[in-house]
Amino acid sequence: MTESVLDYMTRLGRAARQASRVIARATTAQKNRALLAAADALDAARPELTAANEQDLANGRANGLEPALLDRLALTPVRIDEMIEGLRQVAKLPDPIGEIRDMRYLPSGIQVGKMRVPLGVIGIIYESRPNVTIDAASLCLKSGNATILRGGSEAINSNRAIATCIQQGLAAADLPAHVVQVVETTDRAAVGALITMPEFVDVIVPRGGKSLIERVSRDAKVPVIKHLDGVCHVFIDVAADLDKAIRIADNAKTHRYAPCNTMETLLVHAAIADRVLPPLAAIYRDKGVELRGCAQTRSILGGDVLQATEEDWRTEYTAPILSIRVLDNLEQAIEHINTYGSHHTDAIVTENFSDARRFLNEVDSSSVMVNASTRFADGFEYGLGAEIGISTDKLHARGPVGLEGLTSEKYVVFGDGHVRT
Numbered sequence: 001m002t003e004s005v006l007d008y009m010t011r012l013g014r015a016a017r018q019a020s021r022v023i024a025r026a027t028t029a030q031k032n033r034a035l036l037a038a039a040d041a042l043d044a045a046r047p048e049l050t051a052a053n054e055q056d057l058a059n060g061r062a063n064g065l066e067p068a069l070l071d072r073l074a075l076t077p078v079r080i081d082e083m084i085e086g087l088r089q090v091a092k093l094p095d096p097i098g099e100i101r102d103m104r105y106l107p108s109g110i111q112v113g114k115m116r117v118p119l120g121v122i123g124i125i126y127e128s129r130p131n132v133t134i135d136a137a138s139l140c141l142k143s144g145n146a147t148i149l150r151g152g153s154e155a156i157n158s159n160r161a162i163a164t165c166i167q168q169g170l171a172a173a174d175l176p177a178h179v180v181q182v183v184e185t186t187d188r189a190a191v192g193a194l195i196t197m198p199e200f201v202d203v204i205v206p207r208g209g210k211s212l213i214e215r216v217s218r219d220a221k222v223p224v225i226k227h228l229d230g231v232c233h234v235f236i237d238v239a240a241d242l243d244k245a246i247r248i249a250d251n252a253k254t255h256r257y258a259p260c261n262t263m264e265t266l267l268v269h270a271a272i273a274d275r276v277l278p279p280l281a282a283i284y285r286d287k288g289v290e291l292r293g294c295a296q297t298r299s300i301l302g303g304d305v306l307q308a309t310e311e312d313w314r315t316e317y318t319a320p321i322l323s324i325r326v327l328d329n330l331e332q333a334i335e336h337i338n339t340y341g342s343h344h345t346d347a348i349v350t351e352n353f354s355d356a357r358r359f360l361n362e363v364d365s366s367s368v369m370v371n372a373s374t375r376f377a378d379g380f381e382y383g384l385g386a387e388i389g390i391s392t393d394k395l396h397a398r399g400p401v402g403l404e405g406l407t408s409e410k411y412v413v414f415g416d417g418h419v420r421t
Helices: 005-024 028-044 046-062 067-073 077-092 131-142 153-172 189-194 210-219 242-254 273-286 295-301 330-340 353-362
Strands: 100-105 111-118 121-126 146-150 180-182 203-207 232-236 263-269 290-293 321-327 345-349 367-370 389-391 399-401 407-414
Touching: 005 111, 005 121, 005 146, 005 180, 005 189, 028 046, 028 077, 028 131, 028 153, 046 067, 046 077, 046 153, 067 153, 077 131, 121 131, 121 189, 131 146, 131 153, 131 180, 146 189, 153 180, 189 210, 203 210, 232 242, 232 330, 242 263, 242 273, 242 345, 263 273, 263 330, 273 290, 273 295, 273 321, 290 295, 295 321, 321 330, 330 353, 345 353, 353 367
Parallel strands: 121 146, 121 203, 146 180, 232 263, 232 345, 263 321, 290 321, 345 367
Antiparallel strands: 100 111, 111 407, 389 399
16 A cells, blocks of 8 residues: 555654654764765765756756756756765854853752753755755754755755765764655645644744745744745945945845845935945946836936836845835835835945944844845854754744754753752
């Protein structure tokens, strides 16, 4: 009799729960040994990885996959190098598990503190990019969690080949194979099962398009760490250094168009708009960026700037398109960001300390920056080694989620025969 998808996912969940208890007590040396052995296995398996990926790419081309998705799917030699280096970097990161902080004596004589512990079992749902398999597996393993990885069906062969290397790493460190499990079925019912198994899964991390994240957020019975949109802003203040402003606004938009930390709306103080917008527009036009602006922006830049609509202020383009709005003061900029933004990443360019502090205090986003490009909102750039994703939620984890974001804390108490009176 053929096993149903629900039965298969239940079997994975039960195995992950059992494995989570083993990995939670594994030593740092043991976890690092697994990561480094997996890196060596990837290096040795380059021909197998390339062959599996070629099969996925051929299937993708036959199914009419867009060029951008085919690019994300491809495991080039450089990307295999990056996966190997990623494993080695995570092995070098400090192990957060077991760390005790804030120990203090209370009047009763007991000592109370907090210990960092794994979350347990983490389900990760993602699309197209097979290198996410390594990023997710390595961070979950180092933070003492078991993980169930459900990659996109278009990358199934690549993910299986990568999983084989991870399993070799786990075996080399005498850790259970079920610490990292890649879902083998491409049936979409597997996602529905994974997000509704609170008895086996402690948290879900969806990485992909808006429709995937909306579906997971709507249907999950398990806590979700996620962000829906990356509607990021740069505000050029009246007190901005114009050279810095131009460099930052250029980089925030044109460094790469697809990432969630790319600027989608540029806000400019009216007092300097006629000095900063023309040189910026020349850069954007030279790079093929379509501009959409408010009436004041269009009067400064000319007729080729399209009229921005209300919907433009809310849109994550992930494309060479930019909305521009001229505002009278800092208050209006903060109001615009908190009204239209997605609480992801927003930056101010200013030499005025008071304006910078007010922006930091009042902009309600997971990353708020002063005189820096929004493109820095990234786990690696924040010194986390890597990230499992970026959270715009306010509970548990916010911003780039690295090792610490995949852990929790519990209270620990030390006594010496103390009893409560």
